[in-house]
Amino acid sequence: MLERKILEPDPGLIKSLGLHHTLRSAVADLVDNSIDAGAGRVLIRFEIEDDVPVGLTVVDNGRGMNGVQADEAMRLGRQRRYATNAQGHFGIGLKAASFGHADTLTVCTSPRRGEYHGRRLRKVDVQRDYSCEVLDPAMISGELADHLALLGAATGTSVRWSDTRFPRATVIGKSDWLDESKTQLRMHLGLVYHRLLTSGRIRMDIEVHDLGLRESGPPEAVMPIDPFGFPVAAVSGYPKTLFATLGKVRLRLECHIVPPKASGPEFRLYGRDGSEYQGFFIYRNDRLLQSGGWNSILTSDGDRALARVVLDDFESLQNFVRMNPEKSGISFTHELEAAIIGATTISGRNGGISFKDYIERAESVLVESRRRVRKRSPVVEPTKGLHEDVRRVIRAEVPIRRDEDPVEIRWRRMPSDKFLELEREARVIYLNQRYRAMLTGGRTGLSDAPLLKTLVYLLTQNHFTGQYWGSKHRDLLDMWDVILGAAVRTEYAYRNDEANP
Numbered sequence: 001m002l003e004r005k006i007l008e009p010d011p012g013l014i015k016s017l018g019l020h021h022t023l024r025s026a027v028a029d030l031v032d033n034s035i036d037a038g039a040g041r042v043l044i045r046f047e048i049e050d051d052v053p054v055g056l057t058v059v060d061n062g063r064g065m066n067g068v069q070a071d072e073a074m075r076l077g078r079q080r081r082y083a084t085n086a087q088g089h090f091g092i093g094l095k096a097a098s099f100g101h102a103d104t105l106t107v108c109t110s111p112r113r114g115e116y117h118g119r120r121l122r123k124v125d126v127q128r129d130y131s132c133e134v135l136d137p138a139m140i141s142g143e144l145a146d147h148l149a150l151l152g153a154a155t156g157t158s159v160r161w162s163d164t165r166f167p168r169a170t171v172i173g174k175s176d177w178l179d180e181s182k183t184q185l186r187m188h189l190g191l192v193y194h195r196l197l198t199s200g201r202i203r204m205d206i207e208v209h210d211l212g213l214r215e216s217g218p219p220e221a222v223m224p225i226d227p228f229g230f231p232v233a234a235v236s237g238y239p240k241t242l243f244a245t246l247g248k249v250r251l252r253l254e255c256h257i258v259p260p261k262a263s264g265p266e267f268r269l270y271g272r273d274g275s276e277y278q279g280f281f282i283y284r285n286d287r288l289l290q291s292g293g294w295n296s297i298l299t300s301d302g303d304r305a306l307a308r309v310v311l312d313d314f315e316s317l318q319n320f321v322r323m324n325p326e327k328s329g330i331s332f333t334h335e336l337e338a339a340i341i342g343a344t345t346i347s348g349r350n351g352g353i354s355f356k357d358y359i360e361r362a363e364s365v366l367v368e369s370r371r372r373v374r375k376r377s378p379v380v381e382p383t384k385g386l387h388e389d390v391r392r393v394i395r396a397e398v399p400i401r402r403d404e405d406p407v408e409i410r411w412r413r414m415p416s417d418k419f420l421e422l423e424r425e426a427r428v429i430y431l432n433q434r435y436r437a438m439l440t441g442g443r444t445g446l447s448d449a450p451l452l453k454t455l456v457y458l459l460t461q462n463h464f465t466g467q468y469w470g471s472k473h474r475d476l477l478d479m480w481d482v483i484l485g486a487a488v489r490t491e492y493a494y495r496n497d498e499a500n501p
Contacts, residue, residue, distance in 0.1 A: 020324070021100035023181055024188035029097035030058045030159050031189065032287070035202060037062025041151045042204045043219070044185070046178060049211045053166040053178050055102075057209075061153030064111035073107060074119045074132050094159070099123055102161035108135070108144040109157040116141045179447075182206055183388050186222050187270050194224035195286040218443055227281060227291060227308065229266045234259040234306060234365055240353055243346060244339035251317060253343050254310035255358045260369030263397055271392035275305030282321075282330055284314035289323065295332045297340055298359070307362035380461045385409030385429075387447035390454050407464050409453045411436050419484040420456060422463055422477060429460055435488050438495060 021029070027044060034042045039062035047055035065073060076095055098105040103123040110116050118135030125131045147158045167177050189204055196202040205219035233239075234257040242253040258267060258274065267274035269291060277292035278300060292308070294300060311317060320336035323329070332340075345352035378399035382391050383406040394400075411433040414421065421430040431453070440448045459480060463473050 021097055023101060024185045026097035026100050027056070027058065027185055028189060028192055029093040031193070031204070033094060033159075034058065034060035034062055034157070035196070035287075037064070037157065039156065040202060041153070042202065043147075043150055044189075044204065044206045045216070046182065046206070046208045047211055048178070048208060052168055053164070053181075054211070055160060055162045055164055056166075057147070057158055057160040059147045059151060059156065059158045061148065061151040061156040064155040064157055065109040065117060066111050066115075067117050069111075070107065070109055070117045070119050071132070074105075074121055076126075076130065095121070098159070098161055099126075101164055101166070103163035103165075104161070106135075106160040106162065107157065108140045108147075108160075110144060110148065110155050113154045116144055118144075178208065179388060182208075182220070184270065186220060187225060187265070189222045190225040191227065191269060191291060192288045193222075194226045194229075194288070195283070197222065197224035198226065199286075225265050225269070227266055227269060227277065227288075228256055228310070230259050230262055232259055233257075235361065238361075239310075240345060240358065242343040242353065242355055242358065244336075244343040246320060246335055246339045249316050249319075251311065251313060251339070251343075253340065253355070254312065255355075256308045256310070257362045257365055258306040258308060260306060260366060263393070265393075268393065268396050271389070271396065273396065275302055276300075278304045278307050280309050280311055282311045282314065282317070289314075290330050295330065295337070297332070297337050301363075303363040303366055304359065306366050307359060380404050380464045381406040382457050382461070383408050385446065386453050386457060387450040390450050401465065404465055407457070407461060409457060416489065417485050419481055419488050420460075421481075422460060424464065424469060427464060429456060431456065432488070435492060438492055439488075 031042055031044075037060060039060035041061045043059045045057045045059070046053055047057065073094060094107075095105070098121075105121045106118065107120075108116065108118045116137040118137065118140040120133040120135060122133070125133075144158055148154060148156045186206055190197065193202060193204070197204070204222035206222065207216045207219040209216040228239075239254050239256040242255055244251045244253060262274065265271075267277075269277045279293040279298075280290060280295060281288060281292065282290040298304070317336075320333045322331045322333075341355060343355045376398050378401045379394070381400045381404075382394060385408050405427050407427050407429060409429045409431065412421075412430050414430070414432040414434065416432075416434055419432050419435075422428070423430065431449075436444060436449075439452055460477070463469065463477065469477075
């Protein structure tokens, strides 16, 4: 008989835990835990100190955990049966997501009013002996209760990252890193959980909290981004449902052709060219696991930019796929690849529509649309003052003039009869500070009033091209200022009358 030994894992393996987690995939892993705990609300809070990002906290109004459950949550790779509707999968998500970005993980939880439990893992301790600190309930109760009160909840959990590896100084600046991180995270969560957000099963907000001032900025709601939420179909009869057969398992492939003129966030995911997201969109319990990619069945090709396929039945699919711990990469077995290539509709003339027919149709729609597209005139690049989400879409939609410096949009004091001024040499569009609070609802910031600023930019950007302003340019500018000045004064009077009937 062969001898057997139990070989305990070396705690040093924790050094590589979470190495492949991006910030957005790590936060999504924490949100998965909140959803599994029955949460209907989640607050994601970036924490700053002296304008430097130093931490992140995720708070939910879920069921919370008792002491035993809190211990198990901190255990690495705990073995348990996940419910079929659960988002958890490997038992390492909380730890991997956290240690990928921070050296200290603190979990505080309340399963019922008046009961509090706290646990803390420090990476240095985990690497040595995988020890966990048990926090005094009296020490954590006040802060946890305050966090839960933000969600109007008595039960729930907060997960805090401290000793983070967020950038202290970057080439583009700390505030730019934070703004970009919030934008990317909002887009990622809006995409990954778009079904849950649309149905109202979950609500998420992102805010920035100043630890020194003990104040938070206004929360920004995560809005759903449906990669199939196009108002019209590109081709009559689409989407079509094809079926792939693997023994007794029959998988549904919902085959879409994106409208050729699509240009919104549903197509340009993460603000990037939508053609990068052709391929399979794989869902598990209404959570998007994969957004695009052909998984070795096809290669990405510009002519396939409009082809997107939904695989929704993960319970049937899971025996034929492998998923990485970050839930950001899925590989197919050879059997699944062959079945998808041979997929077809159930019935129809000549055996129905095949997967190959679908791909060829998507390619032909794009080729036909290219023949009708006219080249758009380039524009001057907008920069500070216009929200990054808008700037990203402008860059994606319109060629940018590289022979002209970018244009900023700012507020400044002007007489009440003026609305805007342009300074050609400084490359700045100025708006009247007097009307800022009214036009923004009082929520001011560097990128406030995005709709107004975008309209003014589109109206005036052409004035910053060429060598000089002629009389035509100046006359147009005077006309716009007079008309818009009258409009904003009328709006100001209207709102004051409405507030004081």
